[in-house]
Amino acid sequence: MKRLKLEMLQRNSGDMTILEKSSLNKWRGNKMKKISACLILFVLLLLPLQLKAADRYEIDPSHSTLIFKVKHLNTSYFYGRFNDITGSIVADAKNPANSSVITTVKTESIDTNDEKRDKHLRNPDFFNASQFPEIRFRSEKIEQLRDGTYMVSGKLLLHGIEKSLQVKMTKTGEGKDPWGNYRMGLHTSFKIKRSDFGMKYMLDGIGDEVELSLGIEAIRKES
Amino acid sequence: MVWKLLLTGIVLPAVVSGTILLISYLLWRRLPFNITQAALCLGYTAGYTGIGGLPSMPPADASQWTVYAAILAVAVSTLYTAFSFRKKADYILMAMFSCGLSFFLLRPLLQYRWSDMEGFFWISGTGALIFTLWLLVIKEAETPGLLPLSSAMLITVAFSGLTLLFSGSAMLGQLAGAFTAALLPAAIAAFRPPSGHHFRKVMPVSVVVVAGLWINGYFFAEMPVWSIAFLLIALCAPMFVKAAGIHRRSPLKQALITGTASAIPSSLALAIAVIHYV
Numbered sequence: 168m169k170r171l172k173l174e175m176l177q178r179n180s181g182d183m184t185i186l187e188k189s190s191l192n193k194w195r196g197n198k199m200k201k202i203s204a205c206l207i208l209f210v211l212l213l214l215p216l217q218l219k220a221a222d223r224y225e226i227d228p229s230h231s232t233l234i235f236k237v238k239h240l241n242t243s244y245f246y247g248r249f250n251d252i253t254g255s256i257v258a259d260a261k262n263p264a265n266s267s268v269i270t271t272v273k274t275e276s277i278d279t280n281d282e283k284r285d286k287h288l289r290n291p292d293f294f295n296a297s298q299f300p301e302i303r304f305r306s307e308k309i310e311q312l313r314d315g316t317y318m319v320s321g322k323l324l325l326h327g328i329e330k331s332l333q334v335k336m337t338k339t340g341e342g343k344d345p346w347g348n349y350r351m352g353l354h355t356s357f358k359i360k361r362s363d364f365g366m367k368y369m370l371d372g373i374g375d376e377v378e379l380s381l382g383i384e385a386i387r388k389e390s
Numbered sequence: 391m392v393w394k395l396l397l398t399g400i401v402l403p404a405v406v407s408g409t410i411l412l413i414s415y416l417l418w419r420r421l422p423f424n425i426t427q428a429a430l431c432l433g434y435t436a437g438y439t440g441i442g443g444l445p446s447m448p449p450a451d452a453s454q455w456t457v458y459a460a461i462l463a464v465a466v467s468t469l470y471t472a473f474s475f476r477k478k479a480d481y482i483l484m485a486m487f488s489c490g491l492s493f494f495l496l497r498p499l500l501q502y503r504w505s506d507m508e509g510f511f512w513i514s515g516t517g518a519l520i521f522t523l524w525l526l527v528i529k530e531a532e533t534p535g536l537l538p539l540s541s542a543m544l545i546t547v548a549f550s551g552l553t554l555l556f557s558g559s560a561m562l563g564q565l566a567g568a569f570t571a572a573l574l575p576a577a578i579a580a581f582r583p584p585s586g587h588h589f590r591k592v593m594p595v596s597v598v599v600v601a602g603l604w605i606n607g608y609f610f611a612e613m614p615v616w617s618i619a620f621l622l623i624a625l626c627a628p629m630f631v632k633a634a635g636i637h638r639r640s641p642l643k644q645a646l647i648t649g650t651a652s653a654i655p656s657s658l659a660l661a662i663a664v665i666h667y668v
Contacts, residue, residue, distance in 0.1 A: 290611045291453055292561040297610045298451055298498035327450055365450045367443035368561045371394060 221259035224351055224385035226270065228252050232382045233272055237361075238374030247288075249302070251276035256385050258351065263311040268319060268336075268353075270383070272302040292368045299327045319355070325364040332357070339382075349387040356380045395564065398440025403568045407433030408575035415579075424468045426579075427595045430572050431460045434599060437568025442561055452495045452610060453562065456602035459491050463594040484524050489517035491598055495605050520601045523622065527593050530628045537641050538628035538648035540580040543592075544573055545649050546624040547600060549656030553621065554603065556663040559611035566603050581641060614666045620659035627652035 231252040239245040251273035259265035274296040277288050289296040306321035315338040323332040339352035358378050362370060410429035414420075438445060438457050445454040466487065470480075492513050500509035530539045551566030576592055604621070607613030631648045639647070 286558055286612065287560075290558045291451065291606060292559050295451055295610060297503070300502050362443070365443075365446065368441070 221257050221262075221265050223388045224256040224258060225388055226252060226254040226256070227350070227384045227386050230384035232380075234380045236378040236380075238376070240372055241374075245279075247277060247279040249273070249276050250278050252381075252383070254383075256351070256353070256383075263309050263317060266306075266309045266317075268304070268306040268309070268321070270304045270381070274300055274302055293366060295326065299325075304332065323359070325359070326361075326366050328364045330363060332359070351385050351387065353383040353385070354381065395441075399437055399564045399568050400571045402440050403433040403437030403572040404574055406436040407572040411575050411579060424464060426576050427464050427467065427592050430576060430592050430595050431464045433572030433575075434460055434569050434595075437572060438565060441564045441568060449494075452498065452602075452606050453565065455491070455494050456565070456599050456606070459494075459598040459602055460595045463487070463598045467594045485517075485521050487598070488520035488524060488601075489514065491520060491602065492517035492605070495602060496609060499609060516605060520597065520605075523601055523625070524593075524597045526625065527597055530625075531593050537580055537645045538631050538636075540577040541645040541649040542625060542627040542652040543596060544570065544577045545627075545652040545656055546621055547573060547596075549624065549653070549660055550600060550603060550621055553617050553656075553660050553663040554607045554611065554613060556660065556667045557607050557611045557613035557617070558667070559607065562603055562607050562611060566600075569599050569603070581645075612666065614662050617659040617662045617666075620655040620662070623655040624652045624659070627655075 228251060233249040233252055235247050235249075236244050237247075249272045252270060254268070254270035256269075257265070257267045274294045275289060277285055277294060277296075279285055279288065288294055291298075301324070303324040304321055305324075306319050308320040310318045310320075312318055312335070317336045317338075318333065319336045320331070320333045322329050334355045334357045336353055336355040339354045341349070341351040344350050356378065358376055360375050361367075361377050362375050407429045410432060411426065414425045414429075435445075435457050438454075442453065445457045449455050449458055466483065470483065496509070496513050496516060500506075500513070504512065527539075527543075530542075547566060548570045551563045551570060553563075554566050555563030557563075573592065573596070604613065604618050608615065608618060627648050630651055631644070636644060636647050
């Protein structure tokens, strides 16, 4: 093929026969195809490396907790929790800006150690669980502040109203569990005003400011 | 805290509604056009704002739809009064309003819980129930004496509030209380003929608010279905009273007898909710 190419180049193009021209085009076409295939292969080989840089985790609901703290009758702090937390985390250690967090909490899973009160909290007076079955946080921007501490900005959907929220999130630990799964722990604590989310009932009796603590344990998913 | 709740949930709606009616009466010596239902609507809106804050636009939850439905009911019936439509158009408009209200109230369940088929079934069924309630109340409002209707309506709405309080939602109960308070001046004015005829005008607002609160109570709190059934029977009390020939008695006696006839099924509705709660 190389010899043919050399002969072709030495000749004046005007002297080339139709057969010779078609052979040259075919050779050029084959070469382009080979280069393209090599490039695609190269990109495909690099892709897993790129994906490997950002690990995907699934939140472990049985080891994750969302606790809320609110003032009752302007006297004491009252605590409650949500039992059903799901979601996923994409963690890019090299480039935290590529990371993301999505957490969904089932409103129905509220637990204050009193079934009657839980029913009341699920009703239209407070969380209105039938109309707003989910509390959701979706990150939009993650910045690393220092090692293991991140500033997570995103949107919090509560009681059907979505508001911007910025929280400081700390990586509390990571490592392999006895079953060989790789786990990572995160924690954040922040305050919101329930009236900002349309929960305006009984603001005198039950405080407007609610402090939330979220502890997440997530399991890495092998791709 | 209790005083604030009473002030915003009971006194405020009664004062707003009563002041508008009083000013209208002093100005025109009667209660013209849709002033009565506008007063009722504004009284309820003031009560809602006092209890649950100013409703957002678009409505954020189903309870807020009761406020917007009341405002819309006033607007539509004012337009309806301005233009004379045929009787058939009246029913079509009522049916459309009933189905629309049912759809907007139950939309979250269609979004999160029901299949399209289930949603169609529940929304059309609930729409039909609102329409039936509307027809019933309009039929009762056509009777010459409006006192039985005003007392039955007042008793039913007040007991609806108490029933809702025991159905897991204090807010819905208070809203029904606010509506009762807003309705009170119009019901009292019904004792003074001929201004008593104004009470017919409160029907569209009353139907959409009462039905809206019952639907909220049943679907989003724990209002028992039998409580709703007995409250519906309580609203039919003027029909029973008319059938018994009591409408020939003095206005006060009429009101007392109808009120009692309405209070019996209403009490049963409350008792069921209390048993369910305990």
